Amino acid sequence: xxVKTRFAPSPTGxxxxxxVRTALFNWLYxxxxxxxxxxxxxxxxxxxxxxxxxxxxLDGLAWLQLDADEGPFFQTHRYDRYREAxxxxxxxxxxxxxxxxxxxxxxxxxxQLAAKQKPRYDGRCRNRTEPRxxxxxxxxxxxxxxxxVVFEDHVRGxxxxxxxxxxxxxxxxxxxxxxxNFSVVIDDMDMAMxxxxxxxxxxxxxxxxxxIYRALGAEPPEYAHVPLIMGPDGARLSKRHGAVxxxxxxxxxxxxxxxxxxLVRLGWSHGDQEIFSxxxxxxxxxxxxxxxxxxxxxxxxxxWLNQHYIKNADPERLVPELLWQLEHMGVTADAxxxxxxxxxxxxxxxxTMLEMAQGAQFFFHDFDSYHxxxxxxxxxxxxxxxxxxxxxxxxxxDEWNAGSVHEVINGVANALELxxxxxxxxxxVAVSGGPVSPPIDQTLALLGRDKTLxxxxxxxxxxxxxxxxxxx
RNA sequence: GCUCCCUUCGUCUAGUGGCCUAGGACGUCGGCCUCUCACGCCGAAAACAGGGGUUCGAGUCCCCUAGGGAGCGCCA
Numbered sequence: 001x002x003v004k005t006r007f008a009p010s011p012t013g014x015x016x017x018x019x020v021r022t023a024l025f026n027w028l029y030x031x032x033x034x035x036x037x038x039x040x041x042x043x044x045x046x047x048x049x050x051x052x053x054x055x056x057x058l059d060g061l062a063w064l065q066l067d068a069d070e071g072p073f074f075q076t077h078r079y080d081r082y083r084e085a086x087x088x089x090x091x092x093x094x095x096x097x098x099x100x101x102x103x104x105x106x107x108x109x110x111x112q113l114a115a116k117q118k119p120r121y122d123g124r125c126r127n128r129t130e131p132r133x134x135x136x137x138x139x140x141x142x143x144x145x146x147x148x149v150v151f152e153d154h155v156r157g158x159x160x161x162x163x164x165x166x167x168x169x170x171x172x173x174x175x176x177x178x179x180x181n182f183s184v185v186i187d188d189m190d191m192a193m194x195x196x197x198x199x200x201x202x203x204x205x206x207x208x209x210x211x212i213y214r215a216l217g218a219e220p221p222e223y224a225h226v227p228l229i230m231g232p233d234g235a236r237l238s239k240r241h242g243a244v245x246x247x248x249x250x251x252x253x254x255x256x257x258x259x260x261x262x263l264v265r266l267g268w269s270h271g272d273q274e275i276f277s278x279x280x281x282x283x284x285x286x287x288x289x290x291x292x293x294x295x296x297x298x299x300x301x302x303x304w305l306n307q308h309y310i311k312n313a314d315p316e317r318l319v320p321e322l323l324w325q326l327e328h329m330g331v332t333a334d335a336x337x338x339x340x341x342x343x344x345x346x347x348x349x350x351x352t353m354l355e356m357a358q359g360a361q362f363f364f365h366d367f368d369s370y371h372x373x374x375x376x377x378x379x380x381x382x383x384x385x386x387x388x389x390x391x392x393x394x395x396x397x398d399e400w401n402a403g404s405v406h407e408v409i410n411g412v413a414n415a416l417e418l419x420x421x422x423x424x425x426x427x428x429v430a431v432s433g434g435p436v437s438p439p440i441d442q443t444l445a446l447l448g449r450d451k452t453l454x455x456x457x458x459x460x461x462x463x464x465x466x467x468x469x470x471x472x
Numbered sequence: 473g474c475u476c477c478c479u480u481c482g483u484c485u486a487g488u489g490g491c492c493u494a495g496g497a498c499g500u501c502g503g504c505c506u507c508u509c510a511c512g513c514c515g516a517a518a519a520c521a522g523g524g525g526u527u528c529g530a531g532u533c534c535c536c537u538a539g540g541g542a543g544c545g546c547c548a
Contacts (some may be wrong), residue, residue, distance in 0.1 A: 010548045045547055102546075109545090118474040119544055138546050156477070165475055165544090173546040180548045204476060204543040227478075228541070236541075262484090265497090269485055272496040291478095291485085294541060298483050301498040311511075349510040359509090374508090409507085424507035436509040 003035025004194045007061075007068075008184070010042040011053035014245035015060045017297060018199065018229045021263040025226060026197045027066045028264070028285040035194070039068035040187060044075050044177050060246040064256045065278075073191075075183050082178040085186050085216065086139055086171060094215040095171055098125040098140045099132035120167035136174040141182075141212060143168050149207035154195065154224035155290045161207040169208055181205055185212045193221040197287060200225045200294075224287045227267055227294040253325060253352030255313075258306035267291045275308065307351040315343040318353070325357035331364050341446050345438035359436070363447060366455075367433035370462070374435040379459055381467050383426040386412055390427060391456045400449045406441035430459030 007023035009015060030037035039061070043049040058072070089095035098121075100108075109119040126142065148162040171182040178186075188196060203225050213220040228236055249259055261276050268291065270276070270284045310318065319339045326333050333339065342360050350356035361367075370379065393408045413423045424440040431452055437443045444452050 008548090012548070042548060048547075098546095105545085113473070116473040120474095159476075161476070167544085170546050175546080177546085179546070184548085199542090200477065201542055202548090205548090207476095225477085230541080232483090265484065267484090272486060274484090274497050293478050295485090296483060298498070301484065304498055307510095346510095348512095351510095413507090419507080421507045428508060432508095434508095438509085440507060 002192075002194065003030060003033040004038070004192055005030045005035065005197055006038040006040050006071075006188070006191065006193055007066075008040040008042050008187075008198075009057050010045065010180075011050060011057060012045055012048040013053060015053075015057045016244060016246065017263065020060065020064065020066075020246050020259070021229065021266060022197065022199055022226065023061060023066050024064075024260060024263055025224075025268075025285075025287065025290070028281055029195065029197060029287050030069075031282045032285050036069045038073065038191060039071035040073045040075070040191075041071075042075050042180065042183070044180065044183055046175075046177060056245050056247060063247065063250055064260060070191075073187070075178075075187065078183070078187070079176075079178070081190065082172070082183055082186055086178075086182075089141070089171070089215060090139065092215065094142050095139050096126060096142060096168075097128070097131070097137040098168075098170070099128065099135045099137045100125060101135060118165070121169075123168055126168070138170045138174050139172040140168040141171050141208070141215070143208065143211055149210050151206060151210060151220070151223055153203075154197075154222060154287045155226060156203075156292055159203065159206070161204075163207075163211075166208055166211070171212075181208055182212065185209050185216070188221055189213065189216065189218050195222045195224060195287070197224045197226060200228050224290070226290055227292060229266060230294050230296045232296060232298075251328065251354070253354030253356070254302065254306050255309050255321065255353065258302065258309045261309070262302040262305050266295045266297075275305075303351050310350055310353070310356070311348050313347070315340045315347065318343045318347070318356075321353045322356055322360065325353050326360070326364070329357060329361070331357075331361060333364055337363060338446055341442075345442045345446060349438070362432045362434075362437070369433070370429060371434035374429045375462075378426040378429045378435075379463050379466075381463060383422075384460065384463055386416055386418060386423045387426055387430070387456060387460055387463075389416070390423065391453060391460070394444070394449065394456075395453055397449070400445065402441040402445040405444045409440060426459070427456065431455045 005026040007019075007026050009019050009023075027037050029035075041054060041057070043054070061068075086095060100121075105121070108122060112119045121140070125140070131137065143166045144163045146163060148160050149166075150158060150160045153159050169181055170179050172178055206223055206225075210220045230236060246259070250256075257278065260278060260281070264276060264281050264285070265274065268285065268289055270289070276284070322339065322343055323333055342363055343356070346356045346359050350359060389412050390409060393412065394405065397404050397408065409423055409427070410420065412418075413420045416423075425435070428437050428440055428443065429435060431437075431443060431447055438446075447455075
């Protein structure tokens, strides 16, 4: 049987980290085995599915380059097929109309809960032959009463659930929309899935779905239920912590390769290896090596990986990412800037691309004011002399590059018998506005002579003005 | 409440009966380097949930307890 997997999100909320990891595992498994990976949108909940959510799913997966071989398929386009399957089950007696009202069902559940029983449909409509006036019926599956369902889960091993624990689930709503547990079976069957990789929250649905396959005379796919990802507080990932849209991570400056690397190591490992390129993941990933226990989302480690990938990336690769961030900050990067040079100077001091963009701002536009503490500390009258000297020598330089700039600054420090920091730091504040920047020679080289001299002049004027104000 | 699933440092994990006085990574804490911030380097603290078995020997196998998670919808 050929390998085929799918990722089947429902567009009722954001595509979050947990969903992305499920998609990644399915994608890796298919790629590893040279199989097919399909994307299917489970949009049978008309109430809550939104176009916006669909777009976020598509954009998120595209950003991560988790490309599907088939799809996206939409369940709402397959209603004829579901109706056909329902007709068959009805005819076989494996499904029946249920005329219970929502109120009745609620009362039933309340009573069961009060009696400390597991709330479940009691099958009261199983043998009803007459319709009920004014009630649009749902169609329920007639679950087997006896025996149990056993399946071999690829991550958990054998799982057995007694049919007596299962009730007659709704296959078709009264408004004609199929429910998840039904459409998922029909689709996985029609699309010939070989392995269903999904979250652990679906374990309890699996036996019901297997019963439906059997009633339809089909062999169910194999299953792999991967552990859930928890938030820092140990509870399932939710809106409160990491369950924001994956696109949020893009905005926050994370690289797709870092996010994927982080996610693949959540629940899966290959010895002590921490860094995996996508090709390595494909080569080494095995669903059987996935852990059974839930793991906690740790932004610190993701950040470390992101830093690692930024640090080791080809500068050219990072230029578009930097531009993207700058654009979102409303900063226009003029073309004559040495963008690769800027990236190179910031690579090993940025943990995210957002941070890099922030650190690069002063290369692209003047700042309104100095970092207060830095100015107080470094833009003082004592630095006027070295600053003027540096300014004069820089202005006289034949060649403007990191090497020549370096010589000037070092030379001035030596001539004045000052430590390098006493000269470099005031200039850093003068040109960048704050206390942090790449090495001063690189910074000035990248900034260019005109801007450098201009900002040093401004700083000198600033110091003089402040001194005058204090004296007066 | 019932059913199912899970349990190694704070976190992600290695470990498949002896190689474990439990290894790696993130984070944390010290130190070195240094023009800032970083990078890098060196070092430290830090875990087998508890209790019973099985075995010559248990982190590794079995049972119980505790803790955590999930499911129990005309949501997916």
